Amino acid sequence: MKENLKNKREKQIIHSALHVALNKGFENSRMDDIVKHSNLSKGTIYYYYRSKKDLYLSLVDHWFIEYSTGVLDTINKKNTASNQLKALFAYFIDQYKKSPSTFKIMIEFWRMSRLDKDFNTKLQKIYSQFLDYITEIILSGIEDNEFIDVNPRITALSILINIEGIKWFTIFENSDVEAHEYMDTITDFILNGLKKKSNE
Amino acid sequence: MKENLKNKREKQIIHSALHVALNKGFENSRMDDIVKHSNLSKGTIYYYYRSKKDLYLSLVDHWFIEYSTGVLDTINKKNTASNQLKALFAYFIDQYKKSPSTFKIMIEFWRMSRLDKDFNTKLQKIYSQFLDYITEIILSGIEDNEFIDVNPRITALSILINIEGIKWFTIFENSDVEAHEYMDTITDFILNGLKKKSNE
DNA sequence: AATTTTAGACTGACCGGTCAGTTTAAGCAT
DNA sequence: ATGCTTAAACTGACCGGTCAGTCTAAAATT
Numbered sequence: 427m428k429e430n431l432k433n434k435r436e437k438q439i440i441h442s443a444l445h446v447a448l449n450k451g452f453e454n455s456r457m458d459d460i461v462k463h464s465n466l467s468k469g470t471i472y473y474y475y476r477s478k479k480d481l482y483l484s485l486v487d488h489w490f491i492e493y494s495t496g497v498l499d500t501i502n503k504k505n506t507a508s509n510q511l512k513a514l515f516a517y518f519i520d521q522y523k524k525s526p527s528t529f530k531i532m533i534e535f536w537r538m539s540r541l542d543k544d545f546n547t548k549l550q551k552i553y554s555q556f557l558d559y560i561t562e563i564i565l566s567g568i569e570d571n572e573f574i575d576v577n578p579r580i581t582a583l584s585i586l587i588n589i590e591g592i593k594w595f596t597i598f599e600n601s602d603v604e605a606h607e608y609m610d611t612i613t614d615f616i617l618n619g620l621k622k623k624s625n626e
Numbered sequence: 627m628k629e630n631l632k633n634k635r636e637k638q639i640i641h642s643a644l645h646v647a648l649n650k651g652f653e654n655s656r657m658d659d660i661v662k663h664s665n666l667s668k669g670t671i672y673y674y675y676r677s678k679k680d681l682y683l684s685l686v687d688h689w690f691i692e693y694s695t696g697v698l699d700t701i702n703k704k705n706t707a708s709n710q711l712k713a714l715f716a717y718f719i720d721q722y723k724k725s726p727s728t729f730k731i732m733i734e735f736w737r738m739s740r741l742d743k744d745f746n747t748k749l750q751k752i753y754s755q756f757l758d759y760i761t762e763i764i765l766s767g768i769e770d771n772e773f774i775d776v777n778p779r780i781t782a783l784s785i786l787i788n789i790e791g792i793k794w795f796t797i798f799e800n801s802d803v804e805a806h807e808y809m810d811t812i813t814d815f816i817l818n819g820l821k822k823k824s825n826e
Numbered sequence: 827a828a829t830t831t832t833a834g835a836c837t838g839a840c841c842g843g844t845c846a847g848t849t850t851a852a853g854c855a856t
Numbered sequence: 857a858t859g860c861t862t863a864a865a866c867t868g869a870c871c872g873g874t875c876a877g878t879c880t881a882a883a884a885t886t
Contacts (some may be wrong), residue, residue: 453653467837537737579802580811587791597739602779612784619815667862
């Protein structure tokens, strides 16, 4: 049960780090804020993490692990490529509704990627992982004669960028448009663009 | 020529602020960095801007004014709605190639919007302006029987989000896909989705 | 069974540096 | 003589990280 405590503490700290970073961003979040929110001491936090940056890099990892399994589960439940894509879009909209914070924090991650090599490397790896999942779907869709012969890499990236676009709704109020309406619309555009017309 | 000096100085300072923020982001940019880069004194900078935040809010304004005129020019040169949209996409890709920094800084703006009410309000206004431009195009396309009867607001937002997606390429290297390929692909998806099929 | 040792977990006051913003006293331009 | 500019020193709040020491529960020794 030794391992359990370490695990528990790490989760506790990461959870607080997320909470604080959501409200203040990386630079404005104070280690003392995390101390307060986690009900741990500063010493304990530095006992588990070597530095503020180290802690936030771990937050990225946790975020990825949580998402990665969800995405794979979602994809694997469906057969056809278009159903897989649909499920993927639906999954992210669902996640957005359940906890928008996950999308909010992505903005912080993007931003850190821009400024810091280590964040960039980490994020790049994560995204290329996601890109591979999507590329795989597109490829199988083409192989099965379900999709037209597009460039899988470009298409996958377009899809990824559109999913990322959900971030928009976490920042800007938009009385007119709901996130799921956006997602539905863009899903239609993309799937109609991909699907082979049956009568030709 | 009084007005001219004020103007010149403001541009000088804003330009330096942009330069510094691009490399370091808002919090990590030091007023002394701006002092150094602008070849002005700290006193002068505080003579024209009341605070760091005030300065960066002005940067947002400058950024918007520069883009807004460009966008309107681009749109007004074309007749049909689809050509206007195409020109719009092309315009942004062109801008991205000419100065990616404009897209890089957008990430910083989004991020500040998330954290600070004043940035949020400003950005929200700017984006609703852009959204209006695009909505207008869609509406005219529908009116002229060029586009199918979509929801103009949702469609406009989808387009805007896809344009914003160019940001991606400023952060993540992507040996496979170029920004213009992404833009072309998504342009096709959207325009094909919008256009009325001539034979029905 | 009682005592001592050990190691991992934890504490929080404190230090050293940082930085936005101010002040000052002088210089230049118009 | 007023608007603009400078260099440099200064202030004080603020914060990441440290460190000397405490606590606890289990293991080792007696």
